Amino acid sequence: MSATRTRSTDLHLSPCPDAPASGRFSIDVLGPLQVVSAGREATLSSRRQRALLVLLAMNANAAVTSERLVDQLWDGTPPPGALTTLRSYISHVRRFLDDHVDGRARIATTDAGYRLDVDDGSLDLVRFRDALAEGHRHLRAGEPVEALEAFESALDLWRGDPVAEIRDHDAAVTLAAELAELRVGAVEGRLRALVDTGRHVEAIPGIEALAAAEPLREGPRELLMTALHRAGRSAEALEVHRTFRAVLRDELGIEPGARLDRLVTAILHRDPRLDPPSTAVAPTQVPSPSAAEQLSLLVESLRVVSEQLAAVVDALGPRPVAPPRAVIAS
Numbered sequence: 001m002s003a004t005r006t007r008s009t010d011l012h013l014s015p016c017p018d019a020p021a022s023g024r025f026s027i028d029v030l031g032p033l034q035v036v037s038a039g040r041e042a043t044l045s046s047r048r049q050r051a052l053l054v055l056l057a058m059n060a061n062a063a064v065t066s067e068r069l070v071d072q073l074w075d076g077t078p079p080p081g082a083l084t085t086l087r088s089y090i091s092h093v094r095r096f097l098d099d100h101v102d103g104r105a106r107i108a109t110t111d112a113g114y115r116l117d118v119d120d121g122s123l124d125l126v127r128f129r130d131a132l133a134e135g136h137r138h139l140r141a142g143e144p145v146e147a148l149e150a151f152e153s154a155l156d157l158w159r160g161d162p163v164a165e166i167r168d169h170d171a172a173v174t175l176a177a178e179l180a181e182l183r184v185g186a187v188e189g190r191l192r193a194l195v196d197t198g199r200h201v202e203a204i205p206g207i208e209a210l211a212a213a214e215p216l217r218e219g220p221r222e223l224l225m226t227a228l229h230r231a232g233r234s235a236e237a238l239e240v241h242r243t244f245r246a247v248l249r250d251e252l253g254i255e256p257g258a259r260l261d262r263l264v265t266a267i268l269h270r271d272p273r274l275d276p277p278s279t280a281v282a283p284t285q286v287p288s289p290s291a292a293e294q295l296s297l298l299v300e301s302l303r304v305v306s307e308q309l310a311a312v313v314d315a316l317g318p319r320p321v322a323p324p325r326a327v328i329a330s
Contacts, residue, residue, distance in 0.1 A: 025104040027057050028124040030179075031159025035100065042100040044093065047165070048073060052089050053096075054165045056107065056116035058175060060123055065113040072171035090114060124157045131157075132182065135189045144196035151190035158183065184210070188219055198276045200227040211240075215247060222260055229267050230276045237267055 028034040033050050035042050044050045055072055056064060070082045079085070094107050105118040120126040131154035138147035162179045163172040187210055194203035204227050211220040221244045228237035241256065241264050248254050266274050 025101050025122050026124065027053075027060075027105065027118065027122060028157075028159065029054055029057050029165075030124045030128060030157050030162045032161070032164045033057075034159070037101045037104070042096065044096055046089075046092065049089050049092050049096075051166045051169060052086075053093050053116075054163075055171065056093075056114065057118075057123060058125065060116045060118050060126070061120070063110040063113055063115045067113075069113060072166075072169060075170045128154050128157045128186075129182070132186050132189070135186070135193070139189065139192060139196070144193045148190060148193035148197060151186050151193060154186045155183075155190065184214065184217075188223070191220075192223055195223060195227050195230070196277070200230040200276060203227055204231065216251060218244075218257055218260060221256075222263055225260075225263055225267065226274060229274055234267050238264060 025037045026034070028036070033044075033054055035044075035053075044053065051073060052069065055069060066083060066086060070078045070086055073086070073089075074082060090107060097105050097107065104122065105116060108115045108117050120130075131150050135147045135150035135154065138144070138150060161167070163176045166172045166175070187206075191203045191207050191210065194200070194206075204224070207220055207224045207227055211217075211224055214220055221240055225237040225240050228234070228240065241260060244260075245256050248256060263274075265271075
């Protein structure tokens with residue numbers, strides 16, 4: 001396929017309501033591909049050319065080999081002359097960028113393939129990763145308010161399916177999994193920040209939804225147990241652990257990690273380190289446990305101790321029975 005000059009009908013220009021500030025340039029891939037410059041969106045009408053730009057943007061400022069691009073664009077079964085066709089696509093996308101982004105992004109040819117050169121701040125994926133890292137830094141520093149702001153800024157960048165342009169390609173499977181993992185990390189970080197700011201009651205529905213979506217993930221269970229305990233629902237927190245333990249045994253044949261076991265012990269002993277921040281929630285907002293709640297906790301505590309003793313007995317094995325001693329008559 002020979003390269004042809006891009007026709008005016010190949011490009012569509014329209015105002016973009018979600019555009020960055022006037023004059024700012026952005027390539028957005030956390031949703032359908034969006035190229036915005038000076039408040040207007042420019043769109044490539046060719047599906048495969050859009051897929052090419054997405055693949056380059058996902059690897060911005062790093063070279064992608066021609067072989068890899070061909071493999072991803074044609075799902076491992078390229079037609080004859082695929083490299084020539086790829087060069088034609090590159091030419092079209094280059095002209096598209098030259099016409100609409102005023103030199104703020106360009107495709108460079110390397111020894112092995114091609115590289116999209118663009119300022120990191122112009123890519124929503126890079127901004128998302130930066131905000132995600134910032135949120136985790138604030139959490140580690142004990143700054144949940146700042147962490148919450150960073151995680152919410154990251155999640156605000158998502159506009160929909162981040163692999164919509166390459167959904168028909170095998171490459172979408174791997175990319176979708178990688179991006180989904182990043183987004184789950186942002187969602188979990190936001191919920192953890194909510195809990196750490198004392199807004200645990202508000203966070204519980206979101207944590208329950210995350211736990212349901214990630215049935216084998218330990219982090220949401222730890223977070224849910226902490227939030228329930230802080231909300232005065234300690235028996236429910238321990239039930240979360242029991243249910244999760246059963247799921248792990250049935251599905252994977254493993255036990256929860258030591259971190260979750262330590263949390264169970266802390267809940268049973270009412271460790272004050274699990275209490276909500278003293279300045280975040282008025283005492284009346286977290287009710288004292290009722291008599292029924294205290295009884296339920298006692299029963300659960302006995303059950304946990306019984307299981308732990310049974311595990312010790314299983315590990316040690318049966319003890320030998322000593323012969324009866326003779327009774328000495330006085």
